Amino acid sequence: MMRIDKLEISIEARAYNDHSDIRHFGRVLDFASGLNLVVGDNTSGKTTLVECLFYALGMEELIEGKPCDKTLDKAVKSQFLYMEPNGNQHEWLVKESFVRIQLSNTNEETITVKRKIVSDDKQQNKMYVWKSPIMENMEHRDCREYYIHNRDDHNTEHNEGFYALLAEFTDLPIISVPARNTDKTILYMQTVFTASYIEQKRGWSDFFANIRSYNIINPKQKLVEYLMGYETNTDLVNSIGLKEKRKQFEKQWDTKVTAVKNYLAYNDLYIDGLETEIKQQKIELDELRIAVRSESVEIDTYIETLKQRIQELENKQKSSQEGNGSEQYLAVLKRYEQHTEEYKNYCIELVTEADKLDNIREQINYIESEMKRYDSLRKVNNIITTLDVKICPTCHQHLPSDISSQTALTLSQIQDSRNMLSMQRSFLVPMKKRLEAALKNKELNKLYLDKQLRKEEVEVKMMASQSNINLYPLSTNEQFELVDCKTKVATLDEVELHIKEQIELLARIKKGHQQVCDKIKELGDIEEGDLPTAKMLSAFRKLLRKFNYTSNNITNEVFFKEENTTYKYLPVIKHGENNEEEIRADSSASDFIRSIWAYYLTLLTDSKRHPGFLVMDEPCQHSMKEASLTHLFEECASITDKQTILFCSSQPKTEENEEEKEEMSSNLIEELSNIVKDKGLNLNYIEIDPKAITLIDN
Template sequence: MAQIKINALKLNVVTDHGLFETFSTFTNGLNIVRAKNSTGKSSFTNSILYALGVEELLGGTNGKTMKPVLREELTYQGNSYKVLESNVEIQISNNNGNTISIRRWITSSTREEKLIEVEYGPSLTEDKKFKKQDFYVHLPGSAQNDAGFHSFLAEFVGWDLPLVPSFEDKERLLYIQTLFPLFFIEQIKGWSSFYAQPTSNYGIRELPTRAIEYILGLDILNNSKQKEELRIEKALISQEWSSLINAIREKANIIGATIEGLSDKPELLSNHEIYVYDKNQKLISLKERISNILYEFNERSTVVRSIKDVEKEHEARINNIENKVLALQSEANSVRQDINASIINQNTLDANRSQLQQDLKSNQDVKRLLDLGSDKSLYVAQGICPTCNQKIHETLLPQDIEFQPMTLEENIKYIKDQLATLKFALSQSANVVAEKNKRLRAVTEALEEERRRLRSLKLELREDPRMLSNLDIEETLNLKWKIKELQEAENSFEEFGKKLDLLKKQWEQYLKSTKKIPEEFFSQLDKTKLETFEKRFRYYLEQFGYSSTPLNDISISLDKFTPVVRGFDIKFDSSASDFIRLRWAFALSLNYSTNHYGGNHPRLVIMDEPGQQQMNINSTGKLFYSLSELKSQSIIASSLTLEEIKSITQKIEVNIIDLGDEYIIKPQTN
């Protein structure tokens, strides 16, 4: 069980006129640190953050986050003294009863601000020597390495910090700094929101939500993590699948192949076939095409003939090829006409889509204005003629025909349906054009080949009949080259197929993993914690005198886990003083829920000047009473007078630490 119990705090400042210091011890339960405004009260509480290496809540890192009185010049009783060296010491305990003392320098000529010294024992409250060890903070590895202070502190407190999704689609540690805004409310930013984010979000997606989930110890943290991991896995598989599909299509385009059954998205039952055009421009499988060319090549390579031997064959081929050229020219023209018609159809569909998009925008704008209650420049929408101001009908049909025109909502839906249909039609049209272009390419290539062959035949017939037929040799070599090209493509497709099969297995495992995620987003324990959180939040608001909104309208949102009113941000419905009450209730409810049902709250609440916005002293008294009831330690820095504090804490157990009305850092008294 996580716990941070602060036993003692000490500030040491060495000036050019000696040592100044302040020292306080704290008890379990409610501790009120009382001091007059502008006397160092905030410096005192903020030094807790600095000692623990989480001063990022103050807007930066290292010594510059501390007040000048601890770094540059200290004023006491009207005199100013130069600061030579300063540090802060804090003694804390955990749930196991182990105690350590932490020392960190604010300014020093020999010690870096990133160095933290840990003493394994209560050196601030006992005059003994204990084992010491140095750690570093605000350097790479501070949260994970053995010498990193935050790694050590998380283990000491009892925090097993999870890995959470980041903006880079990777996992990042939920850093210790991200948890402190939920139980340490500093004076500058802490009262302005339910989660006063540190200077950085550490690249973590939805940081406040992740921090609240962890503090409450919700099971959905694991569920959310698994879902985010699966989301990333899906994106990676889909991206790799898409790249592979593009590579297959590019290879197919090189050889003029057509692919059927190739899915653009991962699909377990995806089974594609590859077809190419044969010499008659008919689609056949790639394997069959290779087999046919191999047979033809083997037939040709068995004998080399002379021109005299092929003369009659050449003359017959010339007649056949001339007829074939005419047929191919006609077919090419026909395919071109089909492509042009398809492109015209595409342009028409695209123009219709543009018009529908404009109609949709116009209808949505009218509906938006009407929903807002507009009655300006919308006469037609209201059924009024803009010229004569007479009522007009919404249809041109005869009025004795019973016809109900569509409402704006129905019209918007109808246009969206039409747009979806057009989008599908455009996609199909693009596919048709692509296939027709492949067909045209195959026909034109065949046409050019036949024309070349025709020229070669005629030329060869003019040569010496005793010479070898060069056309036979050339066509044999062309067949050999074509076989090589298609076989290389076939090998590539086989490799692509293996990669697709591997992706299918990954996709199958992804689908199985999605089925293992609980259908119920929240576990039963999560529901109990959140119900308790919400009920206690309302209870505290009632105790503190919240009045801006009916309590029954307030709930804890189930996505961000912050208070809302009828689904909207509660801050906008609350007065300034009531928002402070909301902040009190939120901090206490987090603590209460984890106290009763488990979680990772450190059972510590620290508030610097909770009496913001001229808070009613009775409300502050209720806050003190509620804090005293928690089974936790609380440290409250307040500028109320000692008499005011005593008057509102008469009936509760409290440790009042009165630092007086002068500056709290005073000369050492020995």
């Protein structure tokens, strides 16, 4: 861990209207352990100081995701306004500027880091490090140079990467974590330091809103695991992982059993002995029996009964049709049945061809629509993106609608794509015409076959009448019964096959669940209360109570996400077993801010690895209660072995001053800080008046 002792901003500027007038501007801030309050008006430039602080640490990407000085205010890199003591305001142009920061660690080592902002050599990616506190005349020959934002800047085997130096200085090991598109990557210091900064613009919208993922899989989860040291306790990691697997098996079992029971109920069936909870399943799965609800018999017995009845009815029909038939009649009947089967197959083939034609027509319509879109795109000069095209011109697959990045298309690329579409259309249109002609001929042929089949049917009926044969020996009810029995047998056979597959899946789930339970038993079951996550949750809930969180029942409804998702270890609200929401979706705006206070402070105090400090830019959001702000200051002031730096507006909007609608005191933060001091707690109060960038000397 480390502590920020001092921040120095140095600016050499010349007057806009007199280039010979060169003066030294800047700001020096001295910080202490515990609570540091940096207070000023809304336009004083507090955020400029925050930006310079993280720029000095090489962490400027945490501000807006941009490297180098792109995140810095123009006051430190180009121009600013300064009001003279006589009230005259002049514009000043930045000639040269840099920032220095003094850091200390738990080994009582002190270093000074300097980083240039504006300079002739434009060396913004170089860090100059002295193994001493900040002094007036620090020569470059006494320092060592390091680099950032380049390959190997985290490589501990080299001696030139600044992040490797920072990791060693703060005792934060650089570890490997799973990555996308590759096997492993490292957990970068920029990702780790996300836990030390709540940015004003995005930081209050979500937990770790400004995190830099660097292709890491589930970066927020990996960050919390790193901070809390979960991955260093092998038994703990194994136990947690196994318990997660056990829950997954239990959830899979519950889902599968519910689906099986619903499927059976839909088919008037039920199964005895299949429990919804896997722990309650005592009967072996291969011993389970399915029964017909309306008949109260097992499904196999019922199917056998149906098959016997089908056989009786078919025998009756067959014996009547064939019993007294002549050879000539039987030959005509056989020919009729053969032609009937051929006619059915012909109709099926006809439907298939029609479907194929519809598919080709649909493809042509899509292509023509996209060709028109490309023609429209060529007529305009504004930026063209891939979002303007709905389907791929080569494979006709729909492009995803949630493309996060938009790639510009050139006019030549548009023309090439349109030519590709035109070529595909020229291939499909003749195919469509051939199919249409073929289908037309087949439709005519179908009419002929249908006419011939009706003639053969009349012939069969005439010969049956001459031979005294009853073509319909079954009564109407018996005919309906025969169809019903056949339908039931086919349906039940399909049900049996489906349920057999589902039982096999349940057997695999049960086997996997049992194996996981056995492994947990071998490790020795760790009580929930002994888990670091449980201790972290207890500390988090305690702070929620202190900060007056009221949107939900803290004890019974506030938890950490347990499933292995991007939100794992982050706060959620549970209303019952299966109703879970992220805490920001189920809390008032001010209560969500309280949860962010509580979560970051819990990580600061309970983490095994942490940079050791926490910066909050404008922690008073959404008309916070003054009592909650006071409790926040008290909590930060009581953490004396770590460091909190709060950049606050001197007159934030609170619930009280919004309701009173009366003239507010000049500095509410100062009043609240005095309340904290009266309780015997120390804090470092720094007032920025009137501007963060001020004249240092003449």
